[in-house]
Amino acid sequence: MTASAPAVGAVTAVRDAVVVPTLQPGRGPVRAATYLSADPAHVLWGRLPCATDAPVLTVDPGTEVTIDTVSHEGLLEDQGRDPVAFFARHGVDPGDVLADGIALAASDRPRDPHDDGPHVVTGPIAVRGALPGDVLTMTVVEVVPRVGYGVVSNRHGRGALPGELPEGPETVSVFTRLRADGPGSYTLSMPRGAGERTVEFPADPFLGIMGVATATDERAHSVPPGPHGGNVDIRLLTPGAALHLPVQVPGALAYVGDPHFAQGDGEVALTAVEGSLRATIRFDVVPAAVATERFGELTGPLVETPTHLVPTGLDEDLDEAVRACVRNAIALLTARYGFDRAHALAYLSAATDFDISQVVDRVKGVHARIRIAEIA
Structure with a gap:
């Protein structure tokens, strides 16, 4: 070039x-x-x-x-x-x-x-x-x-x-x-x-x-x-x-x-x-045993800030990345905080923002921001 x-x-x-x-x-x-x-x-x-x-x-x-x-x-x-x-x-x-x-x-x-x-x-x-x-x-x-x-x-x-x-x-x-x-x-x-x-x-x-x-x-x-x-x-x-x-x-x-x-x-x-x-x-x-109790079956990146848990979803298709992020968020809430799946989904819909991390890296990224203070 x-x-x-x-x-x-x-x-x-x-x-x-x-x-x-x-x-x-x-x-x-x-x-x-x-x-x-x-x-x-x-x-x-x-x-x-x-x-x-x-x-x-x-x-x-x-x-x-x-x-x-x-x-x-x-x-x-x-x-x-x-x-x-x-x-x-x-x-x-x-x-x-x-x-x-x-x-x-x-x-x-x-x-x-x-x-x-x-x-x-x-x-x-x-x-x-x-x-x-x-x-x-x-x-x-x-x-x-x-x-x-x-x-x-x-x-x-x-x-x-x-x-x-x-x-x-x-x-x-x-x-x-x-x-x-x-x-x-x-x-x-x-x-x-x-x-x-x-x-x-x-x-x-x-x-x-x-x-x-x-x-x-x-x-x-x-x-x-x-x-x-x-x-x-x-x-x-x-x-x-x-x-x-x-x-x-x-x-x-x-x-x-x-x-x-x-x-x-x-x-x-x-x-x-x-x-x-x-x-x-x-x-x-x-x-491994402690990680399962803390994160569930973690299969990809999970961010934790002082105020938020931030599960992620990754896929070449942005729609699939969103779905993956929702599933990972549900898995985290059920494993760490005792939610059942139906109530985890309801809480995510009512109180959690799902943001696009990036759309330019072939595999698109989505991350959710779950407020720790509300669920701890």
């Missing part, structure tokens, strides 16, 4: 506007005692770990790990596979482009742009004692932006309006600026179109990809989510939230990636505001 023309929404004089410090590998605040960089040796690009992959890190249950993640925007072939040049068109100083992203783009790490996904995932991380049948709980402790800018891209044949947008021949990549308003509080500024007018909205950073290895000999594509988690794109996975996943292989072989600064439910353009993050995750193992 050839490099695209200067992207829509290019912002000038960015080096004067960026107030979020650039967190180069190993520099700046690292919350946990255990740190995993996004060095090319520690990541996969476009694929997810499987049963035959060796861990790049092994930890005990209960361990917090600070993990660097790298956004794929600026690294891809339709953007020139040269992040320094790509971001320079938006006024970003070379020193504010992440060294690990530069190294990955210049590396020989295998990625087929036609057959593989775009996402960079850090890992896998083995958790000692995790066995198939157990549940791995990945709790988000902290997420910190590594750069002061992000990108939203719309590519041909992708997104919610394929064949309609983008309107020209090139990928459209809209550049956004990130402003720190205080500890853990950020605002994004996005162009409205040509000219200087912008729109500002809150940033709410989270990891789009959190998952465990599949029990296969081949690596799964990074785009469609599944029972392994992966590209679930659920924006509720902010600090304090946890993702529960059924373990498929010994050690679980967990990973994270697809860092976002913000996303609306649906993610209709194709991407959210893609921006690299430094995330601290705690890894816990729930034994």
Whole structure:
């Protein structure tokens, strides 16, 4: 592919506007005692770990790990596979482009742009004692932006309006600026179109990809989510939230990636505001017998926030994804809170919102928000 023309929404004089410090590998605040960089040796690009992959890190249950993640925007072939040049068109100083992203783009790490996904995932991380049948709980402790800018891209044949947008021949990549308003509080500024007018909205950073290895000999594509988690794109996975996943292989072989600064439910353009993050995750193992009492027969991703239980449904057909989410919500209410199926369905209809996580990842995602205070 050839490099695209200067992207829509290019912002000038960015080096004067960026107030979020650039967190180069190993520099700046690292919350946990255990740190995993996004060095090319520690990541996969476009694929997810499987049963035959060796861990790049092994930890005990209960361990917090600070993990660097790298956004794929600026690294891809339709953007020139040269992040320094790509971001320079938006006024970003070379020193504010992440060294690990530069190294990955210049590396020989295998990625087929036609057959593989775009996402960079850090890992896998083995958790000692995790066995198939157990549940791995990945709790988000902290997420910190590594750069002061992000990108939203719309590519041909992708997104919610394929064949309609983008309107020209090139990928459209809209550049956004990130402003720190205080500890853990950020605002994004996005162009409205040509000219200087912008729109500002809150940033709410989270990891789009959190998952465990599949029990296969081949690596799964990074785009469609599944029972392994992966590209679930659920924006509720902010600090304090946890993702529960059924373990498929010994050690679980967990990973994270697809860092976002913000996303609306649906993610209709194709991407959210893609921006690299430094995330601290705690890894816990729930034994199979305890997991059954707590979650029922968990067959896929389950999010838990301080206020909500969030079962999910995944399918290529959005209608089927909704049905799967309803069934999983019923199973959770009957197993954990003693509802019968009829009353579980009635409660879900009366008091629970079912939201579209995303419609752009081949497999559509739906998640339900069940208020814990009402049923505990």
